[in-house]
Amino acid sequence: MQQKLNLYNTLTRKKEVFEPLHAPFVGMYVCGPTVYGEPHLGHARSAVTFDILYRYLKNQGYKVRYVRNVTDVGHLENDADSGEDKIQQKAKLEHLEPMEVVQHYTNIYHEELRKLNVLPPDIEPRASGHIIEQIEMIQEILDNGFAYEVNGSVYFDVQAYQKDHNYGKLSGRVVEDLLGNTRDTEGQGEKRSPVDFALWKKASPTHIMRWPSPWSDGFPGWHLECSAMSRKYLGTTFDIHGGGLDLMFPHHECEIAQNKASCDHGEGARYWIHNNMITVGGQKMGKSLGNFINLSQLFSGNHEMLEQAYSPMTIRFFILQAHYRSTLDFSNEALQAARKGYTKLMNGLNILKKIRYTEDTAAVEPDAKLNEELLKLTEDCYRGLNDDLNTARTIASLFNLLKKINSLNLGQIKMEQLSRGTFDTIRDTYQELVLEVLGLQEEALGDVEEMLDLVLQFYKEAKEAKQYDKVDVIRAELKKQGIVIKDLKTGIDWAYEE
RNA sequence: GGUAACGUGGCCGAGUGGCUAGGCUCAGCUCUGCAAAAGCUGCUACAGCGGUUCGAAUCCGCUCGUUACCUCCA
Numbered sequence: 001m002q003q004k005l006n007l008y009n010t011l012t013r014k015k016e017v018f019e020p021l022h023a024p025f026v027g028m029y030v031c032g033p034t035v036y037g038e039p040h041l042g043h044a045r046s047a048v049t050f051d052i053l054y055r056y057l058k059n060q061g062y063k064v065r066y067v068r069n070v071t072d073v074g075h076l077e078n079d080a081d082s083g084e085d086k087i088q089q090k091a092k093l094e095h096l097e098p099m100e101v102v103q104h105y106t107n108i109y110h111e112e113l114r115k116l117n118v119l120p121p122d123i124e125p126r127a128s129g130h131i132i133e134q135i136e137m138i139q140e141i142l143d144n145g146f147a148y149e150v151n152g153s154v155y156f157d158v159q160a161y162q163k164d165h166n167y168g169k170l171s172g173r174v175v176e177d178l179l180g181n182t183r184d185t186e187g188q189g190e191k192r193s194p195v196d197f198a199l200w201k202k203a204s205p206t207h208i209m210r211w212p213s214p215w216s217d218g219f220p221g222w223h224l225e226c227s228a229m230s231r232k233y234l235g236t237t238f239d240i241h242g243g244g245l246d247l248m249f250p251h252h253e254c255e256i257a258q259n260k261a262s263c264d265h266g267e268g269a270r271y272w273i274h275n276n277m278i279t280v281g282g283q284k285m286g287k288s289l290g291n292f293i294n295l296s297q298l299f300s301g302n303h304e305m306l307e308q309a310y311s312p313m314t315i316r317f318f319i320l321q322a323h324y325r326s327t328l329d330f331s332n333e334a335l336q337a338a339r340k341g342y343t344k345l346m347n348g349l350n351i352l353k354k355i356r357y358t359e360d361t362a363a364v365e366p367d368a369k370l371n372e373e374l375l376k377l378t379e380d381c382y383r384g385l386n387d388d389l390n391t392a393r394t395i396a397s398l399f400n401l402l403k404k405i406n407s408l409n410l411g412q413i414k415m416e417q418l419s420r421g422t423f424d425t426i427r428d429t430y431q432e433l434v435l436e437v438l439g440l441q442e443e444a445l446g447d448v449e450e451m452l453d454l455v456l457q458f459y460k461e462a463k464e465a466k467q468y469d470k471v472d473v474i475r476a477e478l479k480k481q482g483i484v485i486k487d488l489k490t491g492i493d494w495a496y497e498e
Numbered sequence: 499g500g501u502a503a504c505g506u507g508g509c510c511g512a513g514u515g516g517c518u519a520g521g522c523u524c525a526g527c528u529c530u531g532c533a534a535a536a537g538c539u540g541c542u543a544c545a546g547c548g549g550u551u552c553g554a555a556u557c558c559g560c561u562c563g564u565u566a567c568c569u570c571c572a
Contacts, residue, residue, distance in 0.1 A: 033572070046572035075570080086570080171567075177500055178568075222570095244572030249501095275572070276503095282564060286571050321521070322511060327504080327565075334510045337522035344521080347535080380519095384512090392512050396520035406536055410529090 003379075003386045005060065007240075008325060010248065010272040011170055015388055018271065020239050026062045027234035028054065029269065031226060031243035031251070032124070034071040035105035036090040039112050040292040041278050041315070041330065042244070042285050048316055048439075049275040049324040049389075050242045051118040055437050056385055067233045068121035070109075072102040073128045073209050075222045076201075085219065088209055098209050102128075112295040115312040117439045123233050127225035131211045134220040134228045137262050138199045138213075146261035150190040152202030152216025156257065158195045167195075167257050170272060171249035197254055199224055223254035227268075231259065236266025242273040246286075275324045280305070285330065293330070307332040310339065313443050317342035320391040320438055341395075345434055346442055348402040351409045352430060357423045358415045367417040374422050377401045378429040385437065394433065401430055452483070456492050459485060 005018045020026045030050045033043055050068070057064045075086045091098040110120070127134075138154055141147045146161045147154050158167050162175050178195045198221035203210040210217045230238065236259070243252060252272065259268040278285045285292045293303050301309030310318075318338035322328040377400050384393030405426065407413040415423070434440050445451075455474060462470040475485055479497065486493045 031572075034570090040572085042572045044572085049572090172501060173568075174501085180500080246567075246571055249567060250569090277566075277572075279565080284566065284571090288569090288571065292571095318510095326511080329510075331510075333522075337510060339522095341521050387514090390512075392521095393519070396512065399520055403537080410536060412537060 003382055005056070005386050006388055007271055007273060008388045009270075010274050011270075016271070020062065021237065021270065024061060024063050026057050026064045026240065027238035028057070028064055028066050028240040028242065029226070029230040029234055029238065030066070030068045030121070030241070031247055032068045032070050033105075033109055034075045034086055035102050035109060036075075036086045037105060037287070038294040038296060039105075039109045040285065040294045041298065042292065043109070044112070044116055044295055044315060045278055045319050045324075045328065046242075046244050046275050047113050047118045048116060048319045050273075051439060052320070052324075052389055052391060052437065053240070053242070053273070054119060054121075055439055056389065059432070059437050065123070065234065066119075066121040067123045067125065067230065069226060069229055070102075070106055070124060070126045071222065071225060072099075072106075072126050074201075074220045074225060076198075085207070085209055088207065091208070099128075102126075108296075112299075115299065116295075116316050117312070117441050119439070125229045125233065127220065127229075128209075130225060130229050130232065131220065133232055134224045135200075135211075135213050137224060137228045137231075137258065138215075138220075140262040141199065141258065144261055144264075146257075147199055148192065149215055152218065153190055153198060154200040154215055155191050155196045156199055156254070156261070157192065158197075158257070159193055161257055161261055165257070165260050168253060170256055171253050173249060173253065197221060197223060197250065199258075223251055224258060226251070227255050227258040227262070230255075230269070231263075231266070236263050236268070238269055240271045240273060241269030242275070245274040245276050246284075248274055276327050279327045279329045282329065284327075305330075305332075308336075310335050311443050313342055313440055314339040316438075316440060317345075317395075320440075321395055323388075323390050323392050325388070341399075342440065344402065345395075345398060345440060348398075348405050348430060349434060349442070351405055352427050355409055355415075357418075357420050365417070366419060370413070370417055371419055371422045374401075374404055374418070374426055377404070378425055381429055381433055385433075391438065394438070398430065398433060401426060405430065452494055456485065456494060460492055 006015045007018045008015050028050075030046070033039060050066075054064055054066050072087060073085065076084065085098075087098045087101055090096075091101045094101065096104075113120075138147065141156065142149070142154065145157075147156050149155075158175060161167055167173070167175055168178075175195060179193065200213060200215055200218055200220055202216035202218040207219070209219055211219060230241065241252070241255075256268055259266060280291045283289065283291065293305060295315070297303040297306065298310050298315055299312060301307075314335060315338075318335055319328065321338060321341065377397060380397035381394050381401065384390045384395075384397055387393065404413065408415060408418075455478065459471060459474045462468075462474065478485060478494070482497050483494050484497045486495055
């Protein structure tokens with residue numbers, strides 16, 4: 001496979017060939033959730049998108065260190081002086097310790113992502129576990145003259161930074177424009193300029209989450225954790241930084257500024273990857289609009305917008321059938337179509353498990369053209385992924401391949417028309433991409449107990465008809481599954497074999 | 499107001515200037531005891547108007563429409 005992976009880099013606004021700094025190692029940092037609420041479809045999109053990147057990089061032989069954080073402190077409700085921490089606010093509301101809130105929602109996040117078959121990251125650092133690193137970074141930024149202290153709080157000095165650097169290079173913002181924007185001048189208070197942002201906030205007397213620092217008892221600003229933790233685990237220059245498009249500004253812009261301001265010789269992330277939003281009726285799905293659907297609601301169908309429940313793999317397929325940089329519109333119709341498409345791919349997997357390559361027995365000529373066509377289809381599957389992780393194209397190619405697999409299964413294409421190499425290639429490609437790279441897996445079949453009841457019904461009928469050969473077969477086959485039939489006076493039942 | 503996108507057939511959703519992605523839906527056919535599945539066939543679209551070009555869904559301009567970011571959001 002001579003194709004190379006191309007990724008769209010937000011920094012350059014171009015697709016670029018991905019070349020890691022220190023192949024075969026790849027460092028990848030992705031912004032995880034702020035754990036103060038249940039994960040919704042939008043979280044799933046981000047997680048699945050970067051799961052594909054992680055899986056594909058590993059599939060291509062890279063040794064990836066995947067770091068995805070959990071924000072458990074410092075994410076303010078607003079940027080004004082009275083800004084309250086999201087976690088703390090939730091804790092007050094629910095009469096819980098902040099860390100109880102954090103643990104609760106982190107657990108749910110993990111649980112839901114596991115259902116979506118999203119691989120866990122290699123390191124999952126928490127902001128609260130890296131206060132020391134963050135304080136150190138603030139000190140460096142202060143020492144370099146890019147921050148100032150006011151009343152125990154420390155703010156990043158964007159205009160000082162702007163003299164030698166380019167604040168806005170990621171998001172395309174221009175500092176003068178930002179300054180000219182007088183839309184919201186209230187609550188600036190201590191900040192010298194509205195574009196400055198907090199590195200450290202002094203805690204008010206009632207604030208529960210607080211740590212000692214050289215400046216005050218307080219807590220770190222939200223943007224800082226990602227700078228500090230990515231540097232700690234991946235270095236001052238690393239390969240990939242990912243996150244939702246809505247984090248591009250100000251979060252990621254601030255991150256870059258902090259990295260540069262604390263350590264000028266590091267580049268930070270070289271490739272910035274942003275996934276687009278899920279929309280509902282063309283509008284962004286988000287907390288503030290209240291139009292979001294939690295993953296648990298999707299899985300249970302318990303939401304007014306949902307006509308039915310949708311399985312985790314249906315959701316995963318739904319996400320993968322669009323390119324990650326496009327918005328993806330939620331609708332019941334789209335999810336129902338996704339469910340069918342997913343099932344179709346799974347049926348292909350089952351067929352491949354069953355069919356075997358058979359050597360030429362009949363006088364059927366190997367079909368060179370067909371072999372070539374099939375091999376091209378397998379290449380197309382990878383071509384999609386290599387073109388900026390275009391899973392939509394990969395899935396389309398897999399469906400094309402599936403058509404041939406189905407034809408092969410029905411004998412419309414004779415196995416002898418293929419070479420063994422071609423057959424192995426299409427089988428391996430299909431299985432590898434569906435299972436390992438796209439991360440689609442079979443979901444449990446229907447109710448096992450109901451199926452067992454059906455078998456017991458046949459057992460009963462066979463016994464009544466005195467067809468003991470059939471009876472013996474049923475018993476033997478069930479025993480292979482670790483199940484024994486119990487003929488009781490009261491009826492027939494089953495139990496696990498002890 | 500500033501910045502950036504987007505507008506593709508009944509629906510979702512790809513798309514490198516020329517060789518009509520794919521899925522779902524619908525209709526027909528093959529197969530089938532009846533079905534289902536699968537295969538085949540059909541429904542052939544690119545917001546509008548100009549321009550560049552031998553040729554544009556794809557490049558450029560204008561118009562209309564939708565959205566995102568600029569405040570928290572994956």
